[in-house]
Amino acid sequence: MIKSEIGKRRYQTRLKPRSGWPELTALIDVMFLTLLFLFLSASFVRVSGVKVELPKVRVSSAVSLERFIVTVVPPASAGQPHLFYFNDQPVSLEMLKQRLAEVSGRSGNASIIIRADRRVPFEQVAQVMALAEAAKLSSFIAVVPASASQETVFGQ
DSSP: OHHHHHHHOOOOOOOOOOOSOOOSHHHHHHHHHHHHHHHHHSOOOOOOSSOOOOOEEOOSSOOOOOOEEEEEEOOSSTTSOOEEEETTEEEOHHHHHHHHHHHHHHOTTOEEEEEEOTTSOHHHHHHHHHHHHHTTOEEEEEEEETTOSSOEEEEO
16 A cells, blocks of 8 residues: 555656747857867977078978977078077077087986078088987977978977
8 A cells, every 4th residue: 555655646846948048158158168178288389489491391290299499590691600599599509519418417308309491401400410319319300391381390
């Protein structure tokens, strides 16, 4: 008899279905949070402020790194040495060697991105790569893909 009494009870809600448009505040909040997440999670290659014309190369995939940047610029006039910049700060070749050693001492897995103007002879680029290798740092050369104008990094 107890079973039949339990089945006879009915519960009725006081909520009534509402018609019309849903509140857009929650939708807009979710949309802005998604945009914020996408902007903050996107990976960017830090580009220095020194203007150089990068060579164009066909690249199968781009590597996205945020590391230390060495820029090599051709001299303003013939007969002068090439200009070197470490994170937008002008340095000599000896100072560059010291900075790379400091970076290697602070971080065991640091990378160097070399941004060399296309008019700079490869000998200068190879010299910077040799300095990075002596400091036990991996080095990459920044190039522009042949089909695009954005910078990417081509690995060593």
